[in-house]
Amino acid sequence: MIRVNNLTKRFDDVSVLRDISLSVEPGEFIALLGPSGSGKTTLLRIIAGLEFQDEGEVLVDGRDVSGLSVRDRQVGFVFQHYALFRHMTVAQNVGFGLSVRKRNRPPKREIEARAQELLRLVQLDGLGKRYPSQLSGGQRQRVALARALAIEPKLLLLDEPFGALDAKVRKDLRRWLRDLHRQMGLTSIFVTHDQEEALELADRVVVMDHGVIEQIGTPEEIYMEPATPFVSHFVGETNHLPDGLHVRPHDLRIVEEGGEAVLVDNVFRKGGVWRVEGVLSGTGEIVEIDLDAGSPAPQPGATIRVQPLRSKSFGG
């Protein structure tokens, strides 16, 4: 089990992490979600031992590892741009962790066999003799993963694992990573700025902003019960109604009387729903409404009245 207690980190007197606490249970898949610059990478690097905190502690199975370097923490780290060793073959990259062992280094043959095995696991069998420059982005990313898994890490840390990939590959790889995590019984933390990715993959999501944790919860909790206006805004789409009411587009319905008047600007099909864009007559705020695609769509220029089915109040 990993525990982070009251972590603080400054770079040149600029606070990058403030009073960060969280715990990760064995087997969990955790997402660190937040906008760029919110401190996700720094937190991940401190947990790995690549960076050191100014205050607070990192506990692994109850033991304070704050004094241990990355070398002694036995974590698998997948770097944002993979950091593959360009002068080594794919198989040598994967076998690197075993080949630098000082104690119980397996014989060469065994390291090679293990690398083959891992490459099969990440579905790259047969590519062991290639060099990283001869692989596609998605393949490199899987080599980086296999290389990290070779040392049988207690904890797998991934920094924007899908960040550099195109949309289609991203989606395939996402699902695949989730299955791999389950199948191998890993404990993993990954960083992302993509809320969809976090909600789809993670058991629990840690939402960060400006070096502070805004909320920790299951994807369900984060989406349905945002703890702060920031979370409500950052995760999923949110409309601001008067009196500090935050409402999701699909939680608004058209009513005959009461509710709020909305002047319709634009209506289009978005997947299985009608997406209605308009402005609130009262405040001029932009509003987005999702309506069942089976119902008739309102016309642009019309004024409709909407009422929240469900909402979250953050005070006026």
Added chain:
Amino acid sequence: MSIHRSTTERRATRILLILVALAFLAFFLLLPLIAVFGEALKQGIGGFANAVTDPDAQSAIRLTLMVAAISVPLNMVFGVAASWAISKYDFKGKSLLVTLIDLPFSVSPVVSGLIFVLLFGAQGYLGPWLADHGIRVIFAVPGILLATIFITFPFVARELIPLMQEQGRADEEAALSLGASGWQTFWRVTLPNIRWGLLYGVLLCNARAMGEFGAVSVVSGHIRGETNTMPLHVEILYNEYNFVGAFAVASLLALLALVTLVAKSVLEWRFDLHSGAKH
């Protein structure tokens, strides 16, 4: 019509520019090179052989090789260490270090030589102490070594700092996270990543170490058979109107320059071909 004219005009300009460049190169590089080899061989192979096997010439060649053999490896180690520190770590005074590394490039070599005379010469700050202990630095081999090391230390570092900064720290961090020691990380990850740049820097460093005149001239004392390096020996022979001897030794230095140039071109070609690729 006008289009046609403008393209022929452009072609004419291009040819003219290329001719000017070639003429310039021929006049300033090729001609001197031919002159050097021509003069060296004026009395045939025999004269050339006599000149380079002359005991004083032999001694100058040996001294030059020795100076290079000591200063180049030292500067290689220094260059790698400095570039490593500058590109992989943050510390106070980093920009000062970068500026200091460039110092030998911005100071006249003669002034560099004089600094060593000022420090270690008979009238220098450390002169009396050195004399008491029977150590000679100025007008002796140690002075030549010091001056050469000083003059050539930027070459390797200048080559490696931008390269290592561009490569970043992620590869090293990955190696450490996989359990490698600092030493293993250096030999198995950092060094292979910089090897071509390092070789290139070493070549340039070596060429300069063998060819340096100004700083070495100040500290050497020009003692024949003892403290004369090849460039100094060339000057002495020339001043004695021994042109064949002077040019014979000079042609060896020119040969070194040519070999360096070819090696450098080969390296650049390999760099481009495989940048980020397997070698």
